[in-house]
Amino acid sequence: MARKKTTAKPKATAAAKSAVPDHVNVMIVAQAGRLQWEAALFALSFAQSGTSKRFRLFIAEPAEGFKWPGEPGIRNNELREMLTELGATFVTFETHHFGPTYPYGNKIEALKALPKGEPFIFFDTDTLVLDALDKVPFDFDKPTASLRREGTWPVLELYGPGYTDIWKSLYDKFGLKFESSLDLSQPDEYWRRYLYFNAGFFYYRCPHEFGDKFLEYALAILKDPPRELVCQSLDPWLDQVALPLVIHAFGGGRDALPEGLLDGSVTCHYRVIPLLYAREDDKVVNTLQAITAPNKIKKILKNYDPYKRMIYQGRGDKVRAMFDRNDLPRKEQAIRNRIKSAGFWMR
Incomplete structure (x- = not known):
């Protein structure tokens, strides 16, 4: 009796292994004042971007408490109703470590307000969504952040430590491999050689994992900085000093996304x-004009x-x-x- 031919099963590709998640939680932080108005533009652009329903918008507000006295959340009722109609879900978060003295810390503590174990993308509120986020090939196991930045930190002092000494001291503090973070195509002691991001966006597979490490690193740097940082200011740069360390610790880096999508054709971090x-670009201005016209x-x-x-x-x-x-x-x-x-x- 003839044997049946068997065909070898195709090997699973990396793309097949990295399944597209059923849903992704998109988070911005907003509160009374300028951020509530920026949140309106973000939500309007998000709603008209063609992004699919699997991307869910969360607006995180700091809860009233010791660090944020008064009512820090969005108090404009018309604005709040509009954001709800646009599909946003409001969540509150406790601020145990930061507050008005360092509002950039909101993005760190707010991550706990998102569902645990679900992939997330954080965006600064002063961002417009220009096209569908579905077009971005996110790998939520390999985080990255915005490369639209200038060499704002560290600021080198005459006769003080250089970029290598400063950054290496931070990697050493947390037991991270410094050499693998370097971009060897850039010259030694040039700021682009070192892993440095703008915190305008970042993402990962779990907001609680990411937030815990982000908070751990930020507080450790703030309370017990390496001596190489003695001449360096951490205000307002603390989040951007800790962020590359967190991303490197989770196996991410500067090359986790194709260029030109986030901070490009899909989103724009305009700042003000x-x-x-x-x-x-004209596309950004046209988007702004269109979403604000009704x-x-x-x-x-x-x-x-x-x-x-x-x-x-x-x-x-x-x-x-x-x-x-x-x-x-x-x-x-x-x-x-x-x-x-x-x-x-x-x-």
């Missing part, structure tokens, strides 16, 4: 509205003076006319200074 008009949206957003002036009364167009997007100043501060000199700076 005057900078958006000054330097961002009358019922305009009625709410005009209550915030920077939006009223910049978006609806044409001041943003005046700022845009001041700059050539193909020949922008190399440093962001130079752009800011020119806008301020013209009397158009608002935030």
Whole structure:
């Protein structure tokens, strides 16, 4: 009797092993003041981006307590109703370590408010979603963060330690391998050689795992910094000092995503509205104009003076006319200074 031929089973590919999660939790942090208005723009852009329902928007608000006196959450009822209609889920988080003295710490403590064991993406509130997040090939086992940054930290002092000594002291403090974090295509003692991110976005497979380590590292650096940091300021840079260490500890790095998607064609971290008009692509400005055009949206957003002036009364167009997007100043501060000199700076 002839034997039946058997065919070898195809080997599982890396793509097959890395299944697309059923849902992903997208988080921004908002509270009374400027952040609540930025949250409105984020939610409006997110809703119109074509992003599928498996991406769920959470707006995290600090709870009233010792670190945040008063009512720090969004108090504008019209705004809150609009955000709810746009599909946002509100969650609150306790601030045990940071607060008004270091509001950048909100992003660290807020991670505990998200469901444990579910993949997440954190975005700074001053971000617009330009296209579907589904187009980004996230691997939630390999975290990364925004590479749209300048060499803001550390600031080297004459006769003080250099980049290598400063960064290596931090990796050594937490038992991490320093050499594998380096970009060897960049020259020694040039800031781009060292793993450094803007904290405008980051992601991982579990917000609690990520948040615990982020908090552990940030507090350890704040309370007991290596002696190589004696001349360095950690305000406001603490989160961006700890973040690359956290990402490296979880096996992530600078090359975890293709270039040009986040901080590119899919999202834009504009930082403040005057900078958006000054330097961002037409697609970003067109998205902003489109999401803020409906009358019922305009009625709410005009209550915030920077939006009223910049978006609806044409001041943003005046700022845009001041700059050539193909020949922008190399440093962001130079752009800011020119806008301020013209009397158009608002935030």
